[in-house]
Structures are given as C-alpha cells and as structure tokens.
Amino acid sequence: MLENKNNERTSLEKLGEFGLIDHLTQGFEIAQKSTIKGIGDDAAVLNFTDKKTVLTTDLLVEGIHFDLSYMPLKHLGYKAVMVNLSDVYAMNATATQVTVSIAVSNRFPLEALEELYAGIATACKTFGVDLVGGDTTSSKTGLIISVTALGEVEENKITYRSGAKPNDLLVVSGDLGGAYMGLQVLEREKEVFKVNPNNQPDLEPYSYIVERQLKPEARKDIVALLQQLNVQPTAMIDISDGLSSEILHLCKNSNVGCNLYEDKIPLDPTVISACEEFKVDSTMIALSGGEDYELLFTVDQSAFPKIKGNPNLSIIGHITQASEGAHLITRGETKIPLTAQGWNSFGNE
Numbered sequence: 001m002l003e004n005k006n007n008e009r010t011s012l013e014k015l016g017e018f019g020l021i022d023h024l025t026q027g028f029e030i031a032q033k034s035t036i037k038g039i040g041d042d043a044a045v046l047n048f049t050d051k052k053t054v055l056t057t058d059l060l061v062e063g064i065h066f067d068l069s070y071m072p073l074k075h076l077g078y079k080a081v082m083v084n085l086s087d088v089y090a091m092n093a094t095a096t097q098v099t100v101s102i103a104v105s106n107r108f109p110l111e112a113l114e115e116l117y118a119g120i121a122t123a124c125k126t127f128g129v130d131l132v133g134g135d136t137t138s139s140k141t142g143l144i145i146s147v148t149a150l151g152e153v154e155e156n157k158i159t160y161r162s163g164a165k166p167n168d169l170l171v172v173s174g175d176l177g178g179a180y181m182g183l184q185v186l187e188r189e190k191e192v193f194k195v196n197p198n199n200q201p202d203l204e205p206y207s208y209i210v211e212r213q214l215k216p217e218a219r220k221d222i223v224a225l226l227q228q229l230n231v232q233p234t235a236m237i238d239i240s241d242g243l244s245s246e247i248l249h250l251c252k253n254s255n256v257g258c259n260l261y262e263d264k265i266p267l268d269p270t271v272i273s274a275c276e277e278f279k280v281d282s283t284m285i286a287l288s289g290g291e292d293y294e295l296l297f298t299v300d301q302s303a304f305p306k307i308k309g310n311p312n313l314s315i316i317g318h319i320t321q322a323s324e325g326a327h328l329i330t331r332g333e334t335k336i337p338l339t340a341q342g343w344n345s346f347g348n349e
C-alpha cells in the first residue's frame with residue numbers, strides 16, 4: 001500500500017533451500033572480534049573471553065505482530081532486529097551477534113525476502129552486529145520471523161530489572177507514545193485505502209510517529225551515553241509494552257514502589273497533536289501504548305547532576321518503599337495507582 005512493490009517475482013522453489021540461504025546472506029560481513037565462525041557450518045563459533053554473554057530472542061508472527069499491508073518488508077527486517085537489540089541494551093550490554101530464522105509460504109517471491117534481508121542488513125551494519133546463523137523453512141500461511149541476539153557486558157555493568165532502591169531517580173530516554181499513534185494513523189489509512197485504492201495517503205504530517213512505528217531505533221546510544229557519563233543504572237528495562245507496564249515490572253522485580261509525575265512524561269509535539277486529532281489522552285497513550293523501544297532505568301540520586309538537562313533523558317519520578325505502591329501524580333496533583341493498562345481511573349487499589 002505505501003510502497004510500490006517491484007513487479008519481478010522469482011519463485012522460491014527455483015533456488016532451493018541452500019541456494020536461498022546463500023543468496024540472502026551473501027552480502028553480510030563479520031565485524032565483531034568475538035565471531036570466530038559465522039554462517040556456513042553446523043553452528044556458529046563465538047568467543048566472549050572475559051565478558052559475560054547476554055542472549056535474548058523474539059518471535060514475530062504475521063497477523064499477530066505485524067501487518068504486511070502497511071509494513072514494508074524492509075522495515076520488518078529492520079524492526080525484527082531492533083526489538084532484540086533493544087533487549088540486549090536494556091541489560092546495559094553491547095550487542096554483538098544475531099541469528100535470524102524464517103518460515104515463509106510460497107506466496108512470497110524471492111524479491112520479498114531480498115527486501116526483508118535488506119532491512120536486516122541495514123540493522124546489522126548500523127548497529128555493528130554480525131548475522132551468524134539462522135534457519136529457513138516453509139510455512140503454510142503467513143510469515144514467521146524469529147531473531148536471537150547476543151551481547152557482551154562486563155560483569156559489574158550488567159543491569160537487571162531488580163536493582164532499584166528507594167529514593168533512586170526514575171529516568172526514561174527519548175519520548176513516548178509515538179509508535180502507538182503511528183499505528184493508529186496507519187490503521188486509519190488502511191481503512192481509507194480499502195474503500196478507495198486510488199486514494200494514496202498523505203503521511204507527511206505524521207512522518208515522525210509513522211517512523212516510530214515502522215522503524216524503531218534501539219537505544220545503543222543511551223548505553224554509550226551512560227558509560228560516558230560514568231553512570232551505572234541500578235535497574236533497567238526497555239519499553240516494549242508501554243511505560244506503566246514496564247514501571248510495574250521494575251517495581252515488582254526490585255520490590256519497591258514509585259511516584260511517576262504526569263507533567264514529566266516526555267511527549268513529542270506530533271504525538272500531542274495526533275492525540276488531539278484522535279481524541280485520546282496523551283498521558284494514557286504514553287503509559288499504555290507500546291513499541292517505543294526507549295530505555296527506562298533508575299539511578300542513585302547522586303547521579304542527578306550528570307543526568308539533569310540531558311536532552312536524551314527525562315527524570316520522570318522516583319522510587320519509594322514497596323509499601324507505598326506505584327502511583328501516577330497527575331498535573332492536578334492527584335495520586336492515582338498505576339496499572340498495567342495505564343492508570344486505575346477509579347482509584348481503588
């Protein structure tokens with residue numbers, strides 16, 4: 001819908017499985033010194049020497065996690081890598097390798113898989129990770145893509161969800177709610193397109209939020225920034241589901257409570273205007289809209305001078321005793337319990 005598909009269609013059967021793997025993975029180069037052997041043997045061989053290894057995996061299923069009617073395959077490949085790298089960075093680690101496994105039906109021509117792998121290649125190149133393996137099989141219906149990412153980190157830098165303590169500052173990178181509002185715009189345009197296929201949508205006014213949905217960027221730069229500021233987060237998680245659900249994960253795993261201040265939640269102006277247009281509350285969207293892939297972390301209060309005023313970071317609250325619970329302090333200074341859906345507007349705990 002949003003991109004002109006090129007018209008060439010080479011059927012996958014023509015290449016065979018091995019030809020296909022070779023074709024798709026030919027341009028990938030090895031950049032990490034921890035990669036001893038990448039694609040081409042029964043298993044990859046890695047050497048992380050004295051560092052700890054982190055490993056994470058995600059499965060993306062057509063119709064559940066993505067809709068190919070507005071998700072170009074190149075973006076899907078890129079995003080599939082990003083969501084995994086985001087988990088590696090949330091451990092305060094450096095991402096080093098990925099594997100990519102796909103199940104495809106024969107409704108996909110070779111050219112479609114080339115697009116998918118072009119996105120994977122861009123992600124690998126931009127973030128300096130090596131594609132070191134995967135698996136390829138057929139599917140009767142849709143496309144399934146599973147990515148596993150590996151990373152390395154010095155033992156004393158590993159950041160779990162469980163290390164937050166009372167009085168720590170609660171910090172988030174970037175801004176929130178964009179990916180969800182981008183999805184709302186894409187869904188609306190899809191409906192318009194169904195009624196009138198000649199009506200090409202003008203997405204220009206929404207380009208920031210549509211990009212947030214289609215082309216999320218894992219926050220490698222934030223891990224580097226914390227390193228450079230010499231700030232060791234006490235706990236960290238990436239925001240895949242929405243701010244409030246991630247805050248609750250941190251609080252539960254660290255056995256603490258928190259106060260989150262509504263007026264501190266970072267929102268891009270285009271998110272605010274899209275929320276006005278769609279008649280939804282922007283705080284609610286930041287709290288419960290997912291897929292922003294920002295990092296949420298806590299730091300000791302002594303880190304305040306290093307963090308304050310940094311344009312990439314917002315201090316949005318602080319950690320309390322577990323007995324105090326997790327609350328949103330609204331602009332009107334009302335204290336509302338946070339729930340995984342955003343907040344509990346009825347106020348019962």
Ligand code: ADP
Binds near residue numbers: 038043133134
């Ligand atoms: P096996 O039969 O041992 O599973 P494969 O023929 O599936 O081996 O894979 C051969 C090589 O190609 C391995 O290194 C494997 O990791 C890699 N590979 C297979 N499919 C993919 C893919 N979709 N993307 C990247 N590498 C792949």
Ligand code: MG
Binds near residue numbers: 135136
């Ligand atoms: Mg295999």
